[in-house]
Amino acid sequence: MTLEQAKTGDRLIVKNISDPQMRVKAIRFGVMEGVEVTCTEKLPYGPVVIRRGRQELAVGRGLARRIIVEPA
C-alpha cells in the first residue's frame, strides 16, 4: 500500500520512496526503507503527517502517493 492509504494512528514500515531527491531529504530526517513510522494525522485530501521518535514530518499528498509502506 502507499502512505496515502494510511489511516490516522496506523503504524507502518517504510518500503520505498520512489523520488530520488525526496528519498535523500527524508534520510536526513531519519525516514528511510525499513523504518517504522506512525501516521499521526491525515488532512482530508491534504498532507499525511508521520512521526518517528520525536521527529514529525508533513508529507504532501503527491509524495505520499509515491511512498510504499506496509503495516508494522
Next chain:
Amino acid sequence: MAIMQINKALIKQPNKKTIVLAGNPNVGKSVFFNALTNRYVEVSNFPGTTVDISHSALGDDLLLDTPGIYGVSSFNDEEKVARDVILQADVVINIVNALHLERDLFLTQQLIDMGIPLVVALNMMDEARQNGIQIDHQTLERELGVPVIPTVAVEGKGIEEIKAALAGAAQGNRVPRIADLLAPLRDCFPSVAEALLYLEEDPSVKSPRTAVKAERRQEEIYLIRRRRVNEIVNAVVKESAEGASFAARLGQMMLRISTGLPILLLSLVAMYYFIGVFIAQVVVVFTEKVVMEGYYAPLVEGLVERLFAPGSVTAYILAGEYGLFTMTVVYLLGLLMPLVAGFYFSLSIMEDSGYLPRVATLMDRLLVKMGLNGRAIIPIILGLGCVTMATITTRLLGSKRERIIATALLGIAIPCSAQLGVIFGMVAPLGPGYLVLYLATVGAVFVGLGVIMEKVLPGRSTDLLIDLPVLRVPRLGNILRKTYVRTVHFIKEAAPLFVVGAVLISLLHISGLLQKIQDLFRPLVNSWLGLPPEASTAFIMGIVRRDFGAAGLYALPMAAGQTLVALVAITLFVPCIASILVILKERSAKDGLLIWVGSFIAAFLVGGLLARVMGI
C-alpha cells in the same frame, strides 16, 4: 564566485581564524552569535540570494553566522550559502537542539565526516529536561570525538565554556565506512570536505582533473551516516515515558482542519489588529504624516528650491509630485517600512514558535490545486505586506514553475498593505455585505488564477516535505532581532527599485505621456466599468503607488456598487512600478510582460463582469 565576494566584505586575514556557527533551523544560532560577540554586528547579503550572513569579531578571530540547514548540500539557496561559508571555516561551532537530537546530529556527523574541527553546543537543555529527555553529554562527546558543551543560550549558560572549548576543537570520529570511501580521494581535492561533497554528488564540486575511480553515491553515504546517528542517539538519550504535553496537543490541534482553521483565523485576526489597526492607524500616522510629511518633506522641498530653479526638470524629479527625496523617501520610510516590519514581526513569531510549518501543512491542499505547495504561504502572507518584498522571497520555492505562479498571483491578485488600508476604509462604510463581496471576488480570482496556471503551465510542482518542530514560546529578543535584520534587508533591496520607479514616473509626467495614457483609459473606465471618467487618473496613479490608486477613488462621487467595482478592478490592476521592476529582475522579461498584461485583463474582465452583475 559568491564566496569571493563575501570574502571581500570580510577581509579574510591569514592570522585570523574563521569561526562559523552552523545548525538546523531555529536552534538559537543568532542568540549564540550575539552572546559570543559584543562587538558591532554587520549583516551582508550573500550575492544572488535572499540570504543574509551576520559577521563580527570574536576576540581576534572572525565570527560568521549561517542560515539554518538540515545538512550540507545544495537543495536550496540557504544550503548553498551555508555550504560555501562552512567550507571556509577553521572551526565550526555546531549548535544542536537537545529536543531534536535525532534530526540535528545528522548535520553534526556530516561536519565531522568533512573533517572540520568542531565544538558542539548542546542547546536548550532546560527545555529538553522539561520534556522528559535526558542526554548523557559525556557519552555523546566520546561517541562524536569532539567537545560537547551543554548550554541554555538564552540565559547565557555555557557561553563562556564554548569560548574556552574553541581551542580544543577537534576533527571528531568519522563514520568508518565513509572514511574508507574517502581514502582513495584524499589527494585529488584541496580538502577532505570537498572530497566528501564530491562523493555526495554536490553539484558545486567539480570532478578533479586526475582520474578518479570513486563512484558518486549520495544516498549510500547518507544511509550509512543516518544509521550511525541513530546508534549514537540510542546510546545517549533516555526518554521518560510522559503523557502528551500541552505543546504536543496544541501542535496536533493546529494541524486538524476542525481546530486548525479556527486557530488560523484567530491568528489572522490578531495579525489584522496588530498591523491593520495598531501599525497602520497609529504608527504610520506618526511616521508618515507627522515625521515625514510634517518635518522631513518641507525641509527637503525648501532645500531643493534654493539649489535648483523652481519648475525645472531637476527640481521636479528631486522634489516634485513623485520626487526622489520627497515622495519616494516618505513612502518607503514613513509608510512601507513600519508595515513591512509589522509583517516580519508577525512572521518571525509564527516561525520561532513552530506554527509556520503547521500553517504550511494546513494550507497545502489548497495551494497544491494552484500549482504550489504549503511553503508558498510565506510569500503570500508577505505579499499582503508588500508585493515587492514578497516577490523577492519567492526564491525559496522549490521550482521555477512555482516561482512563476507565485509571482503572478502576487502581481495580480494580492493587495498590499498600503492599498488594503485605503480599501478597507472605503468598503467598511458600505456595510459587511460589500466587504464579503469584495473578499469573495478577489479570493475567487486568486484561486481561479492559480488553478488555471496549474492546468496550463507545463511540468509539475514539487511536493511538501516539511519538518514539524515541537511548539515553543518564542523569545522576544530573537523576534526583534529577526524583524530588524529582515526589515533592513528589505529597505536595501527595495529602495533602488522605488528610486528608479519614481524617476520613470516623473519623466512620463514631464513628457506628457502620463496624461496620454490616462486619456486612453478614460473610455474603458467610463463605459465598460461604469465609473466616473476621473477614475482613470486613479488607475494610472496605482502604477506609481498602489495606495495612490485606491486613494484617488476616495474623493469621487460613486454609488456603493460603483465603489465595489472600482476597488476590485484597482486591486487586480497592474502592480506598482517597484513590483514590476522586481518581477523583471527576478523572472524573465517575457514573464514580467505576461503578468502585466494579465493584470490588465483580470482587472477589466472581472471589473466589467461585476459591473454587469451589479447592474451598473
